[in-house]
Amino acid sequence: MIKIEHLSKSFGKFAALKDINVHMRQGQAISLLGPNGSGKTTLIKSILGLVIPEKGNITINGQSVKRDWSYRSLIGYMPQIGHYPDNMTIDQVFALIKEMRKDTHDYDEELIRGFQLNKLGNKTMRSLSGGTRQKVSASLAFLFSPSVYILDEPTAGLDPVSSELLKEKILKEREAGKLILITSHVLSDLEGIASHIIYLQDGDLRFYSAVEELQAATGEEKLNKVIAHIMKNESRVAKTIQ
Amino acid sequence: MLPYKLIIVLLMFLPGLSWAKSIKVYPGRNSFQKAINAAKRNDTLLLQPGVYKEHDILINKKLVVIGVHYPVIDGEHTSQIIFITADSVILQGLQVQNTGRSSMTDMAAIRVQNANHVIVRNNKAFNNTYGIYLQNAGFTVVQNNIIQANSEDELNSGNGIHAWKCHDLIITGNDVSGHRDGIYFEFVTTSAITGNVSHANVRYGLHFMFSHNDTYTNNRFSDNGSGVAVMYSKGVTMTGNIFLHNWGDAAYGILLKEIADSKINHNQFLKNTVGLYMESTTNIAVGDNQFNENGWGIKVMASCSGSNFTRNNFTGNSFDVATNGTTMLNHFSENFWDKYDGYDLDKNGTGDVPYYPVSVYSVVSERVPTAMILYRSFLTGIMEQVEKVMPSIIPDQLKDDTPRMKKWKL
Amino acid sequence: MKTIIKYVLLDLLRNRVILFYTIILAVLAVSVLGIDDNPTKGLLSLLNITLLFVPLITILFSTIYFFNAIEFTELLLSQPIKRNKVLLAEYSALTVSLSTAYAVGIGIPLLLLVSGIESFILTLIGILLTFVFSSLALLIFVKFRDKTKGIGIAIAIALFFTLLFDGFLLAFIYSFSDYPIDQAVVGIIAFNPIDLARVLMLLHLDVAVLMGYSGALFKKFLGSATGSIFSIACIMLWIIVPLLLSVRIFNRKDL
Numbered sequence: 001m002i003k004i005e006h007l008s009k010s011f012g013k014f015a016a017l018k019d020i021n022v023h024m025r026q027g028q029a030i031s032l033l034g035p036n037g038s039g040k041t042t043l044i045k046s047i048l049g050l051v052i053p054e055k056g057n058i059t060i061n062g063q064s065v066k067r068d069w070s071y072r073s074l075i076g077y078m079p080q081i082g083h084y085p086d087n088m089t090i091d092q093v094f095a096l097i098k099e100m101r102k103d104t105h106d107y108d109e110e111l112i113r114g115f116q117l118n119k120l121g122n123k124t125m126r127s128l129s130g131g132t133r134q135k136v137s138a139s140l141a142f143l144f145s146p147s148v149y150i151l152d153e154p155t156a157g158l159d160p161v162s163s164e165l166l167k168e169k170i171l172k173e174r175e176a177g178k179l180i181l182i183t184s185h186v187l188s189d190l191e192g193i194a195s196h197i198i199y200l201q202d203g204d205l206r207f208y209s210a211v212e213e214l215q216a217a218t219g220e221e222k223l224n225k226v227i228a229h230i231m232k233n234e235s236r237v238a239k240t241i242q
Numbered sequence: 243m244l245p246y247k248l249i250i251v252l253l254m255f256l257p258g259l260s261w262a263k264s265i266k267v268y269p270g271r272n273s274f275q276k277a278i279n280a281a282k283r284n285d286t287l288l289l290q291p292g293v294y295k296e297h298d299i300l301i302n303k304k305l306v307v308i309g310v311h312y313p314v315i316d317g318e319h320t321s322q323i324i325f326i327t328a329d330s331v332i333l334q335g336l337q338v339q340n341t342g343r344s345s346m347t348d349m350a351a352i353r354v355q356n357a358n359h360v361i362v363r364n365n366k367a368f369n370n371t372y373g374i375y376l377q378n379a380g381f382t383v384v385q386n387n388i389i390q391a392n393s394e395d396e397l398n399s400g401n402g403i404h405a406w407k408c409h410d411l412i413i414t415g416n417d418v419s420g421h422r423d424g425i426y427f428e429f430v431t432t433s434a435i436t437g438n439v440s441h442a443n444v445r446y447g448l449h450f451m452f453s454h455n456d457t458y459t460n461n462r463f464s465d466n467g468s469g470v471a472v473m474y475s476k477g478v479t480m481t482g483n484i485f486l487h488n489w490g491d492a493a494y495g496i497l498l499k500e501i502a503d504s505k506i507n508h509n510q511f512l513k514n515t516v517g518l519y520m521e522s523t524t525n526i527a528v529g530d531n532q533f534n535e536n537g538w539g540i541k542v543m544a545s546c547s548g549s550n551f552t553r554n555n556f557t558g559n560s561f562d563v564a565t566n567g568t569t570m571l572n573h574f575s576e577n578f579w580d581k582y583d584g585y586d587l588d589k590n591g592t593g594d595v596p597y598y599p600v601s602v603y604s605v606v607s608e609r610v611p612t613a614m615i616l617y618r619s620f621l622t623g624i625m626e627q628v629e630k631v632m633p634s635i636i637p638d639q640l641k642d643d644t645p646r647m648k649k650w651k652l
Numbered sequence: 653m654k655t656i657i658k659y660v661l662l663d664l665l666r667n668r669v670i671l672f673y674t675i676i677l678a679v680l681a682v683s684v685l686g687i688d689d690n691p692t693k694g695l696l697s698l699l700n701i702t703l704l705f706v707p708l709i710t711i712l713f714s715t716i717y718f719f720n721a722i723e724f725t726e727l728l729l730s731q732p733i734k735r736n737k738v739l740l741a742e743y744s745a746l747t748v749s750l751s752t753a754y755a756v757g758i759g760i761p762l763l764l765l766v767s768g769i770e771s772f773i774l775t776l777i778g779i780l781l782t783f784v785f786s787s788l789a790l791l792i793f794v795k796f797r798d799k800t801k802g803i804g805i806a807i808a809i810a811l812f813f814t815l816l817f818d819g820f821l822l823a824f825i826y827s828f829s830d831y832p833i834d835q836a837v838v839g840i841i842a843f844n845p846i847d848l849a850r851v852l853m854l855l856h857l858d859v860a861v862l863m864g865y866s867g868a869l870f871k872k873f874l875g876s877a878t879g880s881i882f883s884i885a886c887i888m889l890w891i892i893v894p895l896l897l898s899v900r901i902f903n904r905k906d907l
Contacts, residue, residue, distance in 0.1 A: 011906070048730045050907040070732050077730035083723035085663035092659055099655040100731045124666075140727075150730075489863040515864040535692075537861030558692040560861035580690045610829040611865040612837050613822060617858065618696070619850055620704055621818040 001026050001179045002047060002148065007056035009042055016042040018203040020056070024196075026147070029170065029180040030208075031190045033227065034200035040183050041080075043200065044150055047181070048077055060148065073103050076141035080152040082133040086126035090117055090136055093125065097140055104144040111139040114165045130157050138166055142173070149173060149180045155189045167193060187224040194223065199230070266290055274315065275299050289313040289336065297321040297341075303328050309335030312366060317341045317351070323370075324352045330359045341370040348400055350375035354382060362387065372400035373421065379408045386415040393420055393444045401426040402443065405433075413438060423449040424466065427456065436460055446471045447488075450478070458483060469494040469514060478504040487513045494519040495536070501526060508652065511536055517559070520546045529553050530652055538564050538604070547571035555650050556580060556599070560617075563599035563640065564608065570639040574599070578646040586647045597645040600636040602629040656728065656741035657748075664749035669713060673750075677701075677757025682765075691766040692857075695774065698758060699853055702778045703846055707785045708810040710750055714789030715806040717746060719799040726907050736899045739790070743895065747786040754778040770856050777849040780887045784845040785810070787894040794901045817844045838873055842882075845890040852883040 007020040017039045024030055032040050045051040047058055049065050049072065057064060063071045084093055098107070112118050115135040125133065134157045141149060151170070155163045170193050174180055184190055197214060199206040215221060218229040262284040267277040269292035277287050278301055286306040290313060297317040301307065301324065314337045317323040321342045326333065331354075338351040350372035354360045356379070363385040367373040373389035376382060384403055393399030402418030404426045405411060411433035417440075418424040424440030424447045427433070435458035440447035447463030448470040450456070455477040462484040463470050469488035472478060478501060485495030495511040495518055498504075502524040510532045511517030517536040520526070526549040533539035539559040540551070544567030551572065556562045557580040576592070584593035603622050607614040616622055629635060664670055680701055685694040718725075721742065728738045759775035788809060796802045821840055825833065841847045854862070873879045 009906075045907065049735075050726055050729055052904055052906060069734055072730060073732035075730065077727070079723060079727055079730075081723050082727075083720075084727075085660065085721065085724060087663045087666035088659060092662060096655060096659040097731060100728070100733055103732070137727075489860060491864055493863070513860055515860050535860065537858065537864045557690060560858040580693055607865075610825055612825050612829065612834055614862060614865060615837055615841060615851065615854075616818055616822055616825075616847075617861075618699065618854060619818045619847065620700070620814050621822065623700060 001061060002181075003057075003059045004043075004047075005057045005059075007043075007046060007053055007058060009039075009046060009051060009054045015203045017046070020205050022198065022205065022208055024179055024181065026179050027174065027177045028196050029174045029182065029194050030196045030198055031194035032181060032183040032198050032200065033187075034206075037202075038200040039203045040200055041152070042203075044152060044181070044183065047150065048072070048075065073101060073144075074146050075148045075150055076144060076146040078137045078141035078149075078151045078154050080156070082130075082137035084125035084133065084136070087124050089122050089124055090128075091121040093136060094140070094143070097143070101144055106145065108142050108145045109139075111135075111142050111166070111169055114169070115139060115162060131159060131162070134158055135162060142169060147178055149178060149182070151180065151182045153184055154182065155184060155186060163189065187227060188222075191223050197227075199227075262286065264288055268292065269294050269313070272296055278303075278305065281305055297323050298325070299323060300325045301328060301331050301333070304330045306332045307334070307336070308332075309337070309365075311335075312337045314339060317370075319343070322347070322349050322351075322353060326352070326354045326360055326362075327357055329357050331357065332361045332363075334361070334364045337366040337368065339366075339368040339370065341372070343371050343398060348372050348375060348404070350400070350404070353377065354379045358382065361385070366390075367402075370400075372404050373402045373418065374404070376403075376405040376408050376411065379405070379411065381410045382408065383412045383414070384416060385412070387417075389416060389418045389421070391420040393422055396422050396445050399444060401449070402440070405430045409433065412436075419443060423447075424463070425449070427451065427453040429453060431455055434458070438462075439464075441465050443467065448472070450475060454478075457481070462486065463495075464488070466493075468492055469496065471497040471499070472501055473497070473499040474501075476502045476504070480504070480506045480509060482508045484510045484512065485514055485517070486510075489513075489515050491515070497521075498523050498526070505529075506531060510534070511539070516541050518542075520549070522546065524548050526550075527552075530650070531555075532557075532652055533562070534558055537561065539599075541565070542570075542572060543567075544569050549573070550575070552576050553646075553650055554578070555652060557649070561601050561604040564604045565600060565637060565640060566608070568637045568639075570637050574640070574642040575644050576646055577642050578649045579642065580649075582645045582647075584645065591647055593645040593647055596641040596643045598633070598636055598638070598641045600640050602626050602635050605635050653733075653737040653741045656738060657745045660742055660745035661749055664745055665752070667749070670749055670753050673709060673713075674753040674757045677754060678761060681758045681761040685761060685765045695762075695766060695770055696857075698762065699774060699777075699850075702754075702758065702774065702781065703850055704814060706754065706778050706781045707813060707846055708807075710782050710785035711789045711792075711806045711810050712803065713750065714746055714786040715792050715802050716799075718742070718789060718793035719802055722907070729907065735903055739794075739899060739902050740895070743786065743790050743898075747783050750786060751779045751782045754782055770853070773853055773856050777852060780884075780891075781845065781849050784887060784890045784894075787891045787898070790898045791894040791901075794898045794905055813844050813846045818847065821847075838882075842886040845887055848883045848886050848890070852880060852887075855879050855883075 002024040004020055004022040007017055009017040034040050042051055046053050060071045117135060117139055154166055170180060194211055196210050198208045214226050218226050220226045220229050264286045265281060266288045267273055268290050274294050274296050283304050289309045291311045293314045293316055295316050295318055298321050315323055317340045319340050319342050323338050323341055341349040341351050351367040351370040352362055353375040355377045358380040360382045362374055365387045367389045369391055374384055389402040399422040401423040402421040403413060407429045409431045413435045414437050416438045419442045422444050424443040426449045428451045430453040433456045438461045441464045443466045445467050447466035450472040452474050454475055457479040460482040464486035466488055494516045495514040498520045500522045504526050506528045508530045513535045515537040517533045518540045521543045522545040524547055528551045531554045533556045535558040537560050539556045539562045541564045549572040551574045553576050555578045562579055579597050579599060582593055582597045584595040586593055602625055603617055684697045758778055762771040792802045792805050
């Protein structure tokens with residue numbers, strides 16, 4: 001589905017990504033992990049075409065992201081910070097993105113209803129709380145039933161109920177065979193969702209493996225324990241995985 | 243008593259009247275000149291419609307020549323056309339056209355020479371070097387003529403109405419265009435120029451030299467190459483004229499040079515590069531005039547003295563007044579200046595602080611013309627304000643101590 | 653692209669700053685034109701306001717707006733659409749709303765209270781300057797990552813064009829007044845959009861005085877339609893060139 005080959009990117013002297021090679025497949029829910037500044041956001045933005053790769057190639061369904069922008073109709077993106085024009089209403093935001101993606105006519109409004117955003121249609125974005133804006137972002141990402149979801153810290157700022165609702169939705173989409181790429185600091189939120197983990201550090205891809213494998217290799221059940229274990233005994237585990 | 247005397251006078255004129263005849267003239271080879279030669283003093287020639295291809299026609303006896311439906315006298319670009327050398331000739335209703343061009347003689351369509359009491363009226367003079375040329379004429383009337391030419395430069399063209407060494411002329415109701423100077427006066431005294439329109443002439447609408455005690459009123463001078471020039475004269479009265487749209491680096495509503503004891507009242511100066519330009523003048527009263535949307539309302543050189551500028555309106559001029567020195571021997575009072583932003587606390591209609599009509603930037607751009615391109619920028623605005631607080635460039639004697647708060651109704 | 657313009661415009665037309673800007677301009681216009689029975693004077697005051705405030709406010713507001721909208725821009729860019737379309741749509745919506753503010757605030761009172769070509773020219777100048785300075789703001793946005801730095805540069809640019817440039821030009825004219833510099837000066841003017849706008853107005857207000865200077869070039873340049881055409885063409889370049897540069901830079905920019 002998404003194939004990343006020899007991807008490198010640096011900002012000035014700072015190397016954000018170093019020769020990344022990943023092949024993500026349908027039905028995977030990949031958790032993108034790594035400390036701050038490890039290159040997670042750069043990787044996501046490279047896939048979205050927001051960051052222009054220096055070297056290497058990214059293809060989505062065989063389509064390179066470099067020239068043609070049409071591949072983005074396959075993606076639903078939920079940004080980390082949902083910042084919208086102050087005086088735009090929720091309805092207008094949805095209408096705008098709908099009009100931009102005219103290729104899709106079957107709208108998945110499950111989240112809109114679940115978050116009860118349809119009742120807030122006339123509210124301007126300025127008047128909304130951070131959490132509600134996050135709900136708008138999430139709903140937008142899922143609105144077009146894309147094949148790929150890119151979710152940047154999706155649960156940050158959401159109340160537990162909404163967070164749970166979103167997680168269920170993610171799971172449902174995963175089961176429907178979609179590719180889900182997700183970053184989160186809250187590892188427990190990824191519990192049960194992530195099927196694979198990509199771990200980045202200092203722009204290097206440390207590992208990319210299935211959660212079951214990791215559990216087996218570390219002997220831990222819980223995801224945060226797994227990760228903690230890996231971080232402690234990094235070199236040994238890495239060897240085991242490979 | 244009175245009727246008796248009157249009858250005697252009438253009887254004395256009777257023989258002359260009874261002998262005067264009306265003679266119809268038709269186009270033909272030299273028919274006009276032949277008719278003149280055959281006519282007797284006081285006869286009337288009625289020129290019938292048609293084209294008379296004649297030139298150097300001499301009217302040397304007292305005749306009345308009347309064109310019927312504007313017969314055309316065509317000089318065919320060869321020479322001059324009509325000469326009037328006798329007193330009291332009346333010439334009217336002709337269309338006189340196509341004089342020759344020469345650098346030796348002034349080729350005129352109608353020339354009045356050494357004669358008095360001549361009347362030239364209601365004629366059309368088209369495409370001539372000079373239109374109506376008065377030389378040594380007195381008590382002569384030039385009235386309601388239309389005089390047009392297509393001059394392109396000053397060298398190869400003449401004037402519309404040209405008067406030289408004349409006195410007691412009345413030039414009225416004429417429309418002159420496309421000549422070198424519309425109306426030209428040199429050594430002409432005690433004459434009046436009224437109600438004429440002089441426009442689109444190559445040089446001056448009115449050119450006036452060494453001509454004393456003349457009056458010009460209610461004329462309109464527009465779009466002339468250099469506007470109007472009045473020079474080396476005394477006792478000139480200019481009233482109710484309109485000076486419009488004379489543009490160029492040496493174009494003026496009026497240029498006054500060495501003029502003394504004269505009056506300029508109730509005129510309108512509109513959209514000229516310089517409304518009124520004065521050089522070496524003495525004792526001129528400039529009052530009740532409108533200076534509107536000119537580049538400079540007035541340029542008064544330091545060589546002028548003893549002139550009073552009162553009750554004029556200055557509106558929409560780029561610069562109201564400019565001068566070339568620091569001394570000012572002329573007096574400004576009670577004018578309305580639209581740029582004045584003083585106050586009138588005692589409500590007497592007169593501003594409480596003086597107005598300095600010379601703009602800093604006019605002084606700056608006078609020295610460095612290119613700087614004009616920065617006019618009306620924020621920077622030049624600051625310069626004006628600084629100058630207001632700390633005057634250093636503008637002549638401090640040039641001011642109006644009693645500026646009006648409201649426009650004069652003129 | 654039209655879609656984005658439409659919705660961003662809907663947002664901006666309800667923007668408080670823009671509403672405030674419109675009202676302030678309208679109040680200024682009506683008071684300046686209403687107090688004096690002399691329309692030329694009012695026109696000149698409005699010209700000063702336009703030349704001084706329109707560039708500054710436009711470039712500041714636009715720069716801040718572009719930087720604030722960066723997350724929204726990213727969201728739009730993650731949709732299937734060409735990069736430069738998003739950028740140009742945001743620019744169009746912004747410049748149209750600021751121009752509308754000017755047209756409503758100054759243009760309408762002016763055209764109602766003072767008839768004549770000058771009113772029309774002044775309205776045109778205000779709108780053109782709005783286009784130019786929002787175009788420059790866009791260039792600042794794509795060129796710099798940091799908002800604070802961007803705002804600083806925006807202020808510097810506005811200040812440079814309103815005051816410093818003319819100061820240098822005047823110094824230049826003074827020091828080389830003995831040489832035939834008219835042509836050079838006209839050339840230099842082309843590098844300042846505010847000067848170009850002002851000259852455009854000068855050509856209509858002060859043509860009589862401009863005709864009084866003997867420089868042949870001035871007369872040719874300022875006396876005919878050439879001057880106006882030249883000024884408008886140069887202002888157009890001031891809109892188009894920064895826009896094209898912005899698009900070029902933005903196409904390679906990492907967000």
